[in-house]
Amino acid sequence: MAYGSFQNCNCAYCKRNGGFPRHVYVRTINRNWFETPKNGTVSIKWGCKLNRVDVHAMNNTGKPSIVVYRDPVDRFRSTFLHYFHEDGLRYKSKPEKDFGNGIEFFNNLNYKIEELSLHERAEILLENLKKLDTRFEVHHWWPQVDFFNTDDIEIIPMSKINETFNIKAILNQQKKVDFEFTNEQKNVIMGVYTIDYDWFEGKI
Ligand SMILES: [Zn+2]
Numbered sequence: 001m002a003y004g005s006f007q008n009c010n011c012a013y014c015k016r017n018g019g020f021p022r023h024v025y026v027r028t029i030n031r032n033w034f035e036t037p038k039n040g041t042v043s044i045k046w047g048c049k050l051n052r053v054d055v056h057a058m059n060n061t062g063k064p065s066i067v068v069y070r071d072p073v074d075r076f077r078s079t080f081l082h083y084f085h086e087d088g089l090r091y092k093s094k095p096e097k098d099f100g101n102g103i104e105f106f107n108n109l110n111y112k113i114e115e116l117s118l119h120e121r122a123e124i125l126l127e128n129l130k131k132l133d134t135r136f137e138v139h140h141w142w143p144q145v146d147f148f149n150t151d152d153i154e155i156i157p158m159s160k161i162n163e164t165f166n167i168k169a170i171l172n173q174q175k176k177v178d179f180e181f182t183n184e185q186k187n188v189i190m191g192v193y194t195i196d197y198d199w200f201e202g203k204i
Contacts, residue, residue: 020139
């Protein structure tokens with residue numbers, strides 16, 4: 001595992017599934033797939049009717065395993081808004097979920113998130129990536145190279161999920177938000193995920 005700028009993760013999801021990489025047999029298309037968080041996994045699981053029975057159930061499909069690739073800045077933006085934008089599903093606690101959220105993360109750093117602009121939140125987050133821990137299910141933030149463990153893969157971009165997995169719609173849980181990182185912030189993010197750019201370059 002590379003982790004890069006991030007901690008290891010021991011959250012309930014990682015524990016239940018024996019951690020990552022998570023290699024899943026997708027019966028509906030007779031292919032194996034490596035789950036990469038934030039790369040269309042909800043759409044794939046829902047669209048292909050995956051359940052816990054499928055997990056670890058690998059068949060010899062005779063084909064390489066599928067890995068979905070997402071531009072690292074776009075992926076980081078999605079995760080960032082998920083945790084740190086008011087409309088994000090991880091911004092505040094939900095009664096049934098006992099894990100950290102955006103408000104708590106900033107509280108721990110002695111900031112009140114609601115007093116900060118999105119760019120200020122991004123700035124502070126980028127200085128504190130190492131503080132994302134198990135409580136915040138830090139695996140969501142790991143580089144994409146951490147989610148597969150063989151070269152026998154077929155890499156597909158997010159735009160090809162529908163045809164590859166034979167599913168109809170991409171679920172978009174995140175409301176559209178008009179936000180872009182500053183160029184400086186993009187450069188920092190690209191630095192954090194250099195390992196992804198290096199590995200996937202020329203392969204997609
Ligand atoms: Zn985890």
